[in-house]
Amino acid sequence: MKSPFSRFFGGGSKEEPQKTEEAVNEAEKVIHIAIDNIVPNRFQPRTIFDEEKIDELARTIHTHGVIQPIVVRSTNDEQYEIIAGERRFRAMKKLAWQEVPAIVRIMNDKETASVALIENLQREELTAIEEAVAYQKLLELHDLTQEALAQRLGKGQSTVANKLRLLKLPQAVQDAILQRQITERHARAIITAKEESLQLELLEKTIAEGWNVRQLEEQVHSLLYPNEEEAPVRKKKARRKVVSRDVRIALNTIRQSLTMVSDSGIQVKTEEEDTEEYYQITVKIPKKKK
Numbered sequence: 001m002k003s004p005f006s007r008f009f010g011g012g013s014k015e016e017p018q019k020t021e022e023a024v025n026e027a028e029k030v031i032h033i034a035i036d037n038i039v040p041n042r043f044q045p046r047t048i049f050d051e052e053k054i055d056e057l058a059r060t061i062h063t064h065g066v067i068q069p070i071v072v073r074s075t076n077d078e079q080y081e082i083i084a085g086e087r088r089f090r091a092m093k094k095l096a097w098q099e100v101p102a103i104v105r106i107m108n109d110k111e112t113a114s115v116a117l118i119e120n121l122q123r124e125e126l127t128a129i130e131e132a133v134a135y136q137k138l139l140e141l142h143d144l145t146q147e148a149l150a151q152r153l154g155k156g157q158s159t160v161a162n163k164l165r166l167l168k169l170p171q172a173v174q175d176a177i178l179q180r181q182i183t184e185r186h187a188r189a190i191i192t193a194k195e196e197s198l199q200l201e202l203l204e205k206t207i208a209e210g211w212n213v214r215q216l217e218e219q220v221h222s223l224l225y226p227n228e229e230e231a232p233v234r235k236k237k238a239r240r241k242v243v244s245r246d247v248r249i250a251l252n253t254i255r256q257s258l259t260m261v262s263d264s265g266i267q268v269k270t271e272e273e274d275t276e277e278y279y280q281i282t283v284k285i286p287k288k289k290k
Contacts, residue, residue, distance in 0.1 A: 032100065032101055033072065034098065037079055037080055038081075038089060038100065038102075039079060039081050041082045043116045044082075044120075045116065045131075046120055046126060046130055048127075048178055048179070049086075050125070054094065057087060058095050061091050062095055066100070069085070070100060070101070070102045071083040071084040071103050071115075072102045072103070080104070110141055117134045117137055118138075121134050121153065128163060128183075128187065129166060129174045129178050131163050135163055135164055155255075156272040157271075158272075166188075166191070168191065169187060170196050170199055172200055173200070173203050176203055176207065181207055182206055182207065186213055186216055189213060189216045189217045190203060190216070190220070192220055192224075202219065202220065205219070251279060258270055267286060268283060268284065269283075269284040
């Protein structure tokens with residue numbers, strides 16, 4: 001039986017030996033490990049942890065206990081590396097716990113990195129840069145195209161591409177996103193300036209003047225086209241419509257179904273378009289399986 005990550009990312013063709021129910025239960029057994037013997041995940045995409053939220057989580061754990069144990073892997077006889085649950089680990093450390101409940105799994109570096117990246121991508125607290133770095137690492141780990149990664153994550157290819165573009169920005173701009181000094185939309189406006197010196201200048205002024213996205217876009221436009229007559233005609237942006245919960249559920253259901261088809265070995269190609277009146281999803285299924 002293939003591991004979940006082999007199925008999800010299509011990595012490798014070797015079949016793993018079938019595990020007995022007894023072996024599976026043993027693998028999911030919760031044990032208590034000395035907190036000093038646990039180290040953070042080397043592949044953790046989150047670079048900044050909100051200490052206030054960690055304190056809040058610590059108070060919740062102090063009151064209600066740990067509902068879900070952390071997941072670790074053994075690195076040697078006494079040391080364990082976190083696979084999932086670093087926020088819970090940090091919260092328990094703040095509470096000065098001596099031992100923490102954990103599930104020990106056998107995973108290699110590639111699987112460990114994948115779990116950490118996917119777990120964090122499913123949360124909303126990541127900054128756009130952390131998300132982009134996670135995408136880049138998954139592309140490299142599993143030798144995927146942007147389109148294939150987008151399908152497996154249930155996201156539009158343009159979403160993945162736009163995030164990855166941010167990694168081309170100067171480090172100072174990326175750091176500003178990480179520190180939440182500017183938003184992703186600010187960064188997208190800055191990247192259109194192309195020249196690094198100009199991008200850094202725009203970043204400095206955006207923070208100093210407190211420009212919103214529209215003000216920043218106006219500044220970029222005036223810098224790029226000092227002679228308004230030479231400027232291209234700018235299209236009016238359509239108003240964003242609020243997407244209802246039912247529509248989001250429908251879209252996610254379709255994306256998950258397409259992922260299942262891809263997992264079966266059929267290379268499905270999809271294109272998503274967000275129009276003013278509807279979402280359009282085009283699915284191309286090859287007649288011959290490659």
